[in-house]
Every structure is written in structure tokens, then in C-alpha cells.
Amino acid sequence: MGQVATLRALDAAIVSAFANAGMADAATYTPAGGVAVTCTVLVDRAAQYFGDVGEVVGRRIVVSLFLAEVPSPARGGVVTLADGGEQFRLSELDLLDDSISRWVVTHV
Numbered sequence: 001m002g003q004v005a006t007l008r009a010l011d012a013a014i015v016s017a018f019a020n021a022g023m024a025d026a027a028t029y030t031p032a033g034g035v036a037v038t039c040t041v042l043v044d045r046a047a048q049y050f051g052d053v054g055e056v057v058g059r060r061i062v063v064s065l066f067l068a069e070v071p072s073p074a075r076g077g078v079v080t081l082a083d084g085g086e087q088f089r090l091s092e093l094d095l096l097d098d099s100i101s102r103w104v105v106t107h108v
Contacts (some may be wrong), residue, residue, distance in 0.1 A: 004098045008068045011099045015040050015066060026082040029070045034077075039069040041079055043088075047104075063088055064102045073101045078108055 001009070018024035019040055030036040042064040051057040065073045077090045087108035095102040 007097075007099045008066075011066055012068060015042065018042065028080050028082070029065060029073060030078045030080070031072075031074055032076040036080075037070060039065060039079075041065055041081075043081070047094075061088065061105050061107075062094055062102050063090070063105050064100050067099055067101060070101070073103065079105070 015024050019026070024040050024042050027039055027041045028036040029039050029041075044062045044064075046059045047062040048056045048059055063079050065079070073090060075090050075093070079088045079090070080086070088105035089108050090103040091106050092104040093101070094104050
């Protein structure tokens with residue numbers, strides 16, 4: 001198994017454990033004008049971001065999507081949480097690696 005497959009398998013195991021502990025959410029991701037896909041997401045409602053000299057300048061909501069479930073998330077896509085129907089629109093890409101795409105989001 002290569003590095004990307006290993007990383008994705010590790011992240012899948014971690015998010016599964018988080019979901020079983022109530023720390024991850026079942027959701028759907030719908031790209032702009034596309035078809036919804038089922039996925040599991042991590043929602044951080046108080047992610048800090050930092051200014052030029054390292055001070056915390058604010059907080060924002062970020063949603064992490066797993067590329068094994070959502071291969072090509074894009075700005076404008078909507079994540080809908082299965083529990084309660086809360087919706088987030090992908091606004092700004094915050095992090096991208098071989099397994100996770102993390103987005104700054106806004107409420108829909």
C-alpha cells in the first residue's frame with residue numbers, strides 16, 4: 001500500500017472512531033449544480049486564525065471533508081449535516097493534503 005492509500009486508511013479509521021464517539025457528523029456534500037454524496041465531516045466551530053505577528057485575530061467555522069468520500073470538493077458546495085440539517089457553504093480552502101480538504105464555511 002502506498003503513502004496516499006495508507007494516509008487515507010488512517011484518516012478513515014480515525015474519523016470512524018470520532019463518529020462512534022459523537023465527535024464527527026454524518027452529512028451530505030452537494031457541489032454547485034451537482035448531485036449530493038454521503039460523507040462524514042468534522043466541524044470546528046471555533047477555529048482560530050492568526051495575524052502577521054502570531055496573535056489570534058478571530059475565529060471561524062471550518063469543515064473537514066475526506067477525499068476518499070468527496071474527491072473534488074469545491075467553493076460553493078454545500079455540506080448538510082444529517083442530524084438537524086444545518087448547512088454550510090464552502091467559502092475558502094484552508095488546507096489540502098492527500099486525504100483531507102478543510103474549508104472555511106458560511107451558514108446557508
